[in-house]
Amino acid sequence: MTSSQYKVIGSRPLRPDGVDKVTGRAVYGADVKLPGMLHGKILRSPHAHARIVSIDVSAAQALPGVRAVVTARELPSVGDTVTDLGESVVNLRYMSNNILAHDKVLYHGHAIAAVAADNPHIAEEAARLIKVTYEVLPHVLDGRAAMAANAPILLPDLRTNELGKQGSSQTNVAEHIRHQRGDLAAGFAAADVIVEREFHTATVHQGYVEPHAAVALWNEDDQILVWCSTQGSFGVQEQMAELLQVPPSRVVVTPTEIGGGFGGKNSVYLEPVAALLSRKAGHRPVKMTMTRAEVLFGTGPTSGSYIRVKMGATRDGTLTAAEAEMIYEAGAFPGSPVGAGCGVLFGPYKLENVQVDGYDVVVNRPKSAAYRAPGGTNAAFAAEAVVDELTEKLGIDPIAFRLHNAVREGDRRADGPELPRIGFIETLEAARDHAHYSAPLPGKQRGRGVAAGFWFNWGGKSSASASVNADGTVNLVEGSTDIGGSRASLAMQLAETLGIPYADIRPQVVGTAGVGYNEGTYGSRTTFSTGWAVYELGKKILDEMRQRAATHWDVPVDGVTVQDGTFAHNGDSMSFRELAGQLEVPVSVSASVFPSGFGPSFAVHIVDVEVDVETGKVEILRYTAVQDVGKAIHPAYVEGQLQGGAAQGVGWALNEEYVYDDKGRLVNASLLDYRMPTALDLPMIDTVLVEVANPGHPYGVRGVGEVPIVPPAAALANAIYQATGVRMTELPMSPARVSAALLAAAVPA
């Protein structure tokens, strides 16, 4: 397929919500204001691990202007129900415990109680007046330390799911999983070169610029109305229903515009608390917003990890075996992305002999949440560094080595299934042929690094509906939160299907009351799955319109053709618009899909750095992200995904980390000291969109949003090695760490 087949797909129109967003009119979570609205505030734990002996809310309740105070007592008790909330599998009892601590606090910043008051200042004052007595317990922050025999136990009832069997003793290890194929010993025996290294990565946060915000109204008729910034309104509905033990139909969720999510806005935090406060405060709406410190204390992050990787290859550069052990810190409750990490780790390579062991370990840090290709950056940082070392030892060009071992259609993933048509080879070739890869890089302490990345992607359930207006425009009603331009990419697919101009599609994102079920905007699924739904809508509209045309001409419907938005019969023709203006019976359709033909994505990143060997600071000189994007519906927004993912990966690689003191308290919970990249920390990020159409989608779409965060840390580590001869094995590769490593290796200035 070539893009010239399409009239709309592949063009770069302005987004439908653009003007609202550049004029400040768009309504985000914190912008919602309802009559009689109260303001809520949460009290959080000052300790990393402590038993709650008592909570005295009397002083808070007595403060003028305070309307309600709630603690975990107000949350219904939920049993050990394990449920699939789309982006992750969660035990609801743990989730409830994370919303408001029941008998123990498990991390610094764990929510304990909440207040609703006439204004946010009073709510904050009141929260400070709640007296909590604690019995402080020993804490553990590191995954491997938490696995030790004498480690403090976080969850007394937790037993390891050990390779499918339930353990019998207390532990912090929630799960041990394994992927295994072939004969590891034989594979390593066949290798001429074996490299084995250990890696560490820090806890990092999604870092969306909009803090969490929600308004809830628990009405007198027991309807719970929620307005919030979320990646998925149906996910909020399900979680609210489970946590508050009410039927889902009683929860109506209206999503606002969302100021970034990256996986971190799938879970609820504030919404159930605001609902409880609303009910207790006489059914008045309650707005809750987090401060930035609360966002860092109590939401996200993604797991810190320990990863050991061993890989072997023959002299001609063929990988013969790969083995790894991955320990991911889940935070206070089980559920790290170690499973995904295990899949991403060797995802780009064809391997017959492979074993990956993964451990999901609880520690006294915030409960981890999904973060863009969850678990993938950690894994690629480790595996791609080992691959780089193999290529060096074998004297083979890094991209040539990857091309030699790259997976292609029909090869097996580590967990078994065969891969469908993928574009990894094409992506590697595009990287190899890019001017960046062959450009000279003169100068001292400069180096170029390359790394590859893999991500599964996801399809998932989507619904949408549409109706034809008399002026020939089409209302598109969809339920997928638009975080980066999906209104445009969906409207474009509908316009293409209908054969009418993009400007004639009027997309609107609505909540649970306005459209059929949708999974959230996660897993790189929206343009793919909701795109499928929209394609179905288009076909249904054309079918109905053909029937209307047939009635109009009084001919059999079989005789009516439609092409490029024009209906025709025996020389008579009518444009979509003309027909729309003459509809006696309106045309409105809906579609629901659960497509499974989502295809995985592959990316190759190239980065040039200069290392100030006197200070340890790494400057990025040039960056190119190459990726198989299936078919780029709106190329500018696809480029934006690649650039944004690369930038987040750079932050993760170089400076971002949670820093704790010896009492287990998070000390850098601000955007001053949690150091995300600024405009001065990055160069322009060049992108190459490789278009290998996904056969599982009518327009060849494959998810593009997640894989770009997978290679950056590894690419940077490999570049730093080329610049200095020192291999960094710990993230972030902050100046202090790089400087220490350079001094230890006696690298001359």
Next chain:
Amino acid sequence: MPHDVWIPPVHRDLTHGVERVAVDGSTIGAVIEALDAQFPGLAARLTDGDRLRPGIAAAVNGVVASRGLRQKLTDASEIHFVPAMAGG
């Protein structure tokens, strides 16, 4: 015609190390029943009542089955039980 069912490494304790099993069945649910008859305990590992256990997906010929246990199997298929993951 029997399907080629791949047993996940973590459940091979129940299959005495056997990695691939040939079983018949017109749906994923029927396949799991057949597996359980041969290797008791497998169904309990893979299912939770009338659904696949949360976090587990069935892949039929490399494609994740959207209908879970009720997914129809027409031709002889290669079946894997893989971690279900969506992403961020």
Next chain:
Amino acid sequence: MQQFRYIRAHNVEHAATLLLQHDGRARILAGGTDLIVALRERRLETELVIDIKGIPEVSELSFDPVEGLRIGSSVPCHRIYNDATIVAKYPGLIDAASLIGGIQIQGRASLGGNLCNASPAADSIPALIVHGAICDIALPQTRRRVPVEAFCTAPGKTVLERGEFLASLHLPPPPPGFGAAYLRFIPRNEMDIAVVGVGASVQLDESRQRITAARIALGAVAPTPLFVQEAGDALIGAEPGDEAFARAAAIAQAAARPISDMRGTAEHRRHLVGVLTRRALAIAVERARK
């Protein structure tokens, strides 16, 4: 945030009198970039906020070839680096003023406020020290003068006593052959607190081949910004160059008392003091020769 009252002071006496009346329960507001955050985060408590930006003297910025530079304590950074005379004559100060926060912080933040906040990592303080700046401290009726290097006494603590506030800063006019620089190290390139800051100034002789005086001041490596007089003195009579700079850098490193915290390790900080001192001196000499 806590409740407080807000008063705009008309003149220096008014502000000082209010301060005295409220005895420790009032705070001076200039740019507010530190004060408002501290009040919001409850690191400070107050009953009264006294806005001094309306006081002519403390919002004045003036240069006189004989008297030197006078910077009212509420003058925001952007006014300083947008003044061509100051850019030409006080390069070390310009280095600091243009890297405190981002552009929007510089639209409000004042050097006086940066000094009174008394952070060990404050960017302006080492720069002010190497330019020989003097603090003009106001009481209702009187004034006193304190060199900047003696102003901070501990993290967040200064020599200011009951009823006193900083009215302005005075910097002597730079003689020919004078050069200064301020460098800081941060992990990002913006929006960061100095892991280490180093200010350096040199006075060269008429031939510009020999150092006749030098000052070196360090940030973020001790409880207060550190004036390392012996490091500067070691350069007197020396020929500018790597060898001399390394000697001064070694003395500066020895004087540093860094700690490890979320912003950096003690080892890295001590290492950086050496690197930045050498680099700052080299820039200062280059500027002195212009």
Next chain:
Amino acid sequence: MKSRVIVSTTINGEPTEFLCEPRQSLLEVLRDVLGLTGAKEGCNNGNCGACNVLMDGVLVNSCLVLGVEAESHRIETVEGLAVNGKLHPLQQKFLEHAALQCGICTPGFLLSAKALLDHNPDPSEAEVRHWLAGNLCRCTGYDKIVRAVLDAADSA
């Protein structure tokens, strides 16, 4: 103690009076009192730039200004950028260059960029990056934002 004060100011060219408590920031006043929710709270301590506004033409974080300090000053917010229904060139270029994804940081970036172009109509890429370094964007990697500002400067 009288808890609220009357403040007279000019917002986007309109003389405006409001009542506020001294502890309310200009950001709170704009959003909660005046309903101008274009300025966003991303950090509330001056480290993200999402609340940036112009005060007498000078770029400031509105979270670090007290509402009472606006007395007799001129405030410009994102709501005032488009004039008579016509988008400001920066707004237009942000749309054309796909310089926003989630859009939460966009109002702050627009104000910073306006301040830059008012001060320096022909900035280099390095100058744009320096001037925008106080604004965090987590979606775009800044590439398209920087291009939009450079293009707006060129077409002015």
